[in-house]
Amino acid sequence: MRFNGSNSYIATDDLKLAVNAAVTLARPLLIKGEPGTGKTKLAEEVASALGMPLLEWHIKSTTKAQQGLYEYDAVSRLRDSQLGDPKVQDISNYIVRGTLWQAFTADKPVVLLIDEIDKADIEFPNDLLRELDRMEFYVYETKELVRAKHRPLVFITSNNEKELPDAFLRRCFFHYIRFPDKETMEKIVAVHFPDIKKTLLREALESFFEVREVPGLKKKPSTSELLDWLKLLLAEDISPDTLRSTDRRAIIPPMHGALLKNEQDVHLFERLVFMARQPR
Amino acid sequence: MLTGFFLKLKEHKIPVSIKEYLTLIEGMQKHVISPSIDDFYLFSRLALVKDEANFDKFDLAFGEYFKGIENLLGHNFDVPLEWLRRQAELNLSEEERAQIEALGGWDKLMEALKKKLEEQKGRHQGGNRMIGTAGTSPFGAYGYNPEGVRIGQKESRNRKAVKVWDAREYRNLDGATELGIRNIKVALRRLRRFARVGSPDELDLDGTIDRTARNAGWLDLQMRPERHNAAKVLLFLDIGGSMDDHVRMAEELFSAAKSEFKHLEYFYFHNCLYDWVWKDNRRRHTERIRTWDILHKYGHDYKLVFVGDATMSPYEILQPGGSIEYSNDEAGAVWIRRMLDVYRRAVWLNPEPEDMWQYRQSITIMRELMGGRMFPTTIEGLEKAMRTLTK
Numbered sequence: 001m002r003f004n005g006s007n008s009y010i011a012t013d014d015l016k017l018a019v020n021a022a023v024t025l026a027r028p029l030l031i032k033g034e035p036g037t038g039k040t041k042l043a044e045e046v047a048s049a050l051g052m053p054l055l056e057w058h059i060k061s062t063t064k065a066q067q068g069l070y071e072y073d074a075v076s077r078l079r080d081s082q083l084g085d086p087k088v089q090d091i092s093n094y095i096v097r098g099t100l101w102q103a104f105t106a107d108k109p110v111v112l113l114i115d116e117i118d119k120a121d122i123e124f125p126n127d128l129l130r131e132l133d134r135m136e137f138y139v140y141e142t143k144e145l146v147r148a149k150h151r152p153l154v155f156i157t158s159n160n161e162k163e164l165p166d167a168f169l170r171r172c173f174f175h176y177i178r179f180p181d182k183e184t185m186e187k188i189v190a191v192h193f194p195d196i197k198k199t200l201l202r203e204a205l206e207s208f209f210e211v212r213e214v215p216g217l218k219k220k221p222s223t224s225e226l227l228d229w230l231k232l233l234l235a236e237d238i239s240p241d242t243l244r245s246t247d248r249r250a251i252i253p254p255m256h257g258a259l260l261k262n263e264q265d266v267h268l269f270e271r272l273v274f275m276a277r278q279p280r
Numbered sequence: 281m282l283t284g285f286f287l288k289l290k291e292h293k294i295p296v297s298i299k300e301y302l303t304l305i306e307g308m309q310k311h312v313i314s315p316s317i318d319d320f321y322l323f324s325r326l327a328l329v330k331d332e333a334n335f336d337k338f339d340l341a342f343g344e345y346f347k348g349i350e351n352l353l354g355h356n357f358d359v360p361l362e363w364l365r366r367q368a369e370l371n372l373s374e375e376e377r378a379q380i381e382a383l384g385g386w387d388k389l390m391e392a393l394k395k396k397l398e399e400q401k402g403r404h405q406g407g408n409r410m411i412g413t414a415g416t417s418p419f420g421a422y423g424y425n426p427e428g429v430r431i432g433q434k435e436s437r438n439r440k441a442v443k444v445w446d447a448r449e450y451r452n453l454d455g456a457t458e459l460g461i462r463n464i465k466v467a468l469r470r471l472r473r474f475a476r477v478g479s480p481d482e483l484d485l486d487g488t489i490d491r492t493a494r495n496a497g498w499l500d501l502q503m504r505p506e507r508h509n510a511a512k513v514l515l516f517l518d519i520g521g522s523m524d525d526h527v528r529m530a531e532e533l534f535s536a537a538k539s540e541f542k543h544l545e546y547f548y549f550h551n552c553l554y555d556w557v558w559k560d561n562r563r564r565h566t567e568r569i570r571t572w573d574i575l576h577k578y579g580h581d582y583k584l585v586f587v588g589d590a591t592m593s594p595y596e597i598l599q600p601g602g603s604i605e606y607s608n609d610e611a612g613a614v615w616i617r618r619m620l621d622v623y624r625r626a627v628w629l630n631p632e633p634e635d636m637w638q639y640r641q642s643i644t645i646m647r648e649l650m651g652g653r654m655f656p657t658t659i660e661g662l663e664k665a666m667r668t669l670t671k
Contacts, residue, residue, distance in 0.1 A: 025303065025312065078492065081497070
């Protein structure tokens with residue numbers, strides 16, 4: 001089993017190495033990087049490239065580790081008991097399986113994505129240590145031990161909003177997705193828009209990296225924003241000439257709303273472009 | 281060999297543990313990577329470094345360590361040969377290994393290689409880049425083993441790899457460098473204190489079950505308020521004068537803080553805190569707020585953050601009438617102490633570089649007043665400050 005990128009996802013060499021090392025050594029792979037560089041997408045692509053089903057667990061600030069294992073639906077049981085339902089005798093009727101349980105008991109190895117782990121409470125990763133290490137957990141209500149039939153391939157993404165505990169980090173591999181350079185970016189775009197005109201792409205990339213260079217932007221546009229923007233450019237059939245902003249009569253790139261998502265950034269950008277247009 | 285590398289990382293204050301080191305070795309054993317130093321660099325970083333803030337330190341340590349090896353090559357062959365041997369051993373099939381044994385074993389092979397290298401050195405005056413000069417060595421042509429002794433290729437990869445870590449592309453992720461708006465937000469998030477206050481609009485399941493059980497099995501619904509970030513912050517920003525150099529930093533810090541806290545009150549002051557502060561810098565002389573009012577209005581559970589360079593004449597802090605804005609009756613130091621008496625959790629963020637502090641008398645005074653709680657506005661400094669605030 002080796003991951004070599006896919007038709008719709010360009011993986012750099014270091015990313016491939018990271019994924020393959022995680023596969024071989026059965027370690028969870030922790031992915032960080034600028035927003036919009038394809039952290040979540042990676043798990044999907046690895047799953048489809050290796051032909052494994054993908055189970056996703058999206059973390060919110062209220063998510064508890066227990067919810068990934070199982071939940072005891074006490075309210076249903078309470079209601080059933082008040083209605084005299086015979087189901088109420090068997091507690092396992094009210095155990096709702098979580099994503100980890102599903103991943104552990106799947107018939108073939110799966111890819112498990114734990115998305116945005118940093119959103120949860122600080123204790124969250126610590127509560128999953130044993131589960132991710134030994135790939136087993138205990139259900140107290142029914143006194144059964146759930147053990148993984150196959151070790152799932154675990155991907156964890158983080159946006160760095162909280163520091164993850166050391167004990168957790170020690171068990172993971174860590175990869176930081178860097179913002180792609182121009183070359184990689186061209187490949188990425190080629191994968192998404194195979195018919196795009198060479199000149200348009202070149203001009204678009206040039207203005208994209210220029211926008212990224214603007215000092216003081218609150219949110220720099222990322223890969224996913226570039227792809228959205230290109231989609232718009234193609235849909236509107238913008239000619240490459242309009243994008244050329246190097247001359248004195250520079251104009252704001254069309255549809256810049258797709259690249260800049262912050263009102264202040266748009267203002268800043270417009271001001272800068274306006275200043276550049278002033279005859280010196 | 282690798283133990284030395286491991287210790288080198290420790291020396292560079294990269295938090296690596298034995299468990300991670302064992303993982304690295306396990307990976308080497310399982311042939312996760314091809315025997316190139318380039319791949320080794322990537323894999324060791326993957327297995328050992330768990331924070332991009334440490335990537336730069338790792339690059340430095342890696343470069344230093346393997347440069348050390350290069351230098352050693354000139355004087356002493358043992359170390360690099362050990363390295364080669366390890367690499368080669370990992371890549372030999374059983375047959376090949378048997379073949380080598382038949383030729384007299386590893387030691388002999390290495391002995392021969394050593395000789396070759398020495399000869400080569402004599403001819404080319406190759407300096408300390410022995411393996412590089414050995415690139416044309418006929419030794420590779422012997423074909424004993426396809427990977428281990430193909431030195432020429434290894435070196436070329438090596439060189440490419442050295443560039444990777446020598447480029448130090450992760451430098452700006454290092455914790456000691458300047459702030460960006462996102463970094464600030466991330467650091468401020470450490471202040472989060474979730475608490476349940478406000479109107480009860482969420483079902484408290486545990487409470488409901490508990491109360492229902494006490495209620496002889498009849499449902500007794502319990503509600504509770506939702507969790508919110510309850511951190512309360514008073515932010516005092518120094519503006520004007522010497523702070524002009526840091527206006528962008530202050531702006532970023534301010535906009536990050538504003539979106540991060542529900543209970544954030546901000547005020548401006550000039551150089552040091554006195555009787556008055558203001559909220560709108562353009563109307564600083566007309567719409568002023570008495571510092572006493574702030575002390576009375578905001579409870580002591582607010583956390584106090586000063587942002588300023590504390591660069592002024594010491595008189596502005598220590599003497600009544602020292603303010604450059606107007607004649608103040610009480611010295612700035614009195615006001616600072618007064619604030620600290622009410623707000624126990626307080627820090628001072630100083631955008632001036634930390635190594636400059638000791639040369640400015642006013643910074644030293646202010647730092648003493650703050651009980652040492654002055655931090656630079658770097659990611660690291662901000663994190664330390666936030667940790668101090670939550671203690």
